[in-house]
Amino acid sequence: MKKYINNLRKIIGHQKIIHPAARIIIENDLGQILFIKRLDNGKIGIPAGAFEENETIEECIIREVKEEVGLEIVGLELIGVSSNPNNEIVTYPNGDVIQYFTCEFYSNKFEGKINVDNEEVKSARFSNFEKYKELPMIEQQAFKSLDFYRENLKVRVN
Numbered sequence: 799m800k801k802y803i804n805n806l807r808k809i810i811g812h813q814k815i816i817h818p819a820a821r822i823i824i825e826n827d828l829g830q831i832l833f834i835k836r837l838d839n840g841k842i843g844i845p846a847g848a849f850e851e852n853e854t855i856e857e858c859i860i861r862e863v864k865e866e867v868g869l870e871i872v873g874l875e876l877i878g879v880s881s882n883p884n885n886e887i888v889t890y891p892n893g894d895v896i897q898y899f900t901c902e903f904y905s906n907k908f909e910g911k912i913n914v915d916n917e918e919v920k921s922a923r924f925s926n927f928e929k930y931k932e933l934p935m936i937e938q939q940a941f942k943s944l945d946f947y948r949e950n951l952k953v954r955v956n
Contacts, residue, residue, distance in 0.1 A: 802851050807894065814887070814895040820859035821846035821940050822903040823877075824869070830924035832912075833933075834866060837920045838891065842929070844937055846900075855901045867914060867922040873907030878943025878954040885936055885956075902940040902954075904947070 806815060822845050824832040833842050847862035849855060860871045879901055880886055886898040912922050930941045939956065946954035 800848060800850050803848065812893040812895060814897055816897045816899060818849035818855065818858075819847060819898045819900045820849065820855055820862065820903060821900055821937060822859050822863060822871070822874075822905060823940050823944055824863070824871075824908060825904070825906045826924050827906070828924070829927060831927050831930065832867065832869075832922060833925050833929055834914075834922045835920040837918055840920075841934060842932055844933065844940065846937070848896075848898075856903075859901075859903050863908075865916055866919045867912050868910055869912065870909045871905050871907070872909055873905055875904045875947070876901060876953055877904045877947040878902035878940065878956070880939045880943070880956055882956050885939055888936065898936075900939075902943045904944055 803817070824845065826832070832844065834845060836843050845863045845866045847858065847866070849858045853861065856874055859874065863869050863871050881899045883897055886900060887895065888898065889895050914920070914922050930938060943954040
């Protein structure tokens with residue numbers, strides 16, 4: 799966890815906090831989506847992370863992608879905002895509870911090669927779009943937002 803959250807946790811323990819975050823669907827030229835395998839729970843996911851002090855939400859997701867998979871995002875589209883507590887509450891293995899307020903992004907504009915060398919991600923690779931059905935429900939929301947965005951040309955709020 800980041801310094802900001804660690805400082806909060808020293809004061810409030812495992813109580814639920816509300817925290818801004820971002821997640822992103824990254825698509826390559828073949829129509830494949832970048833999926834990661836998490837170290838903390840072994841599940842697949844998409845790049846995501848918590849907002850830190852003194853950064854914009856766009857800087858947040860660009861930083862998270864760089865940290866998690868080594869890619870440089872050079873173009874972003876906001877596709878959704880997910881704040882439904884039924885989808886956005888996470889209880890971590892250590893007992894910490896967070897209700898996320900998540901901005902969802904899409905990008906097919908990136909540079910570099912996948913390079914996983916961190917404490918959060920075991921592996922990352924582009925796979926068939928349909929693999930999203932294996933994601934936890936919290937992350938599947940981004941794909942619903944992408945569909946809505948493409949059909950309506952506006953951001954999905956749920």
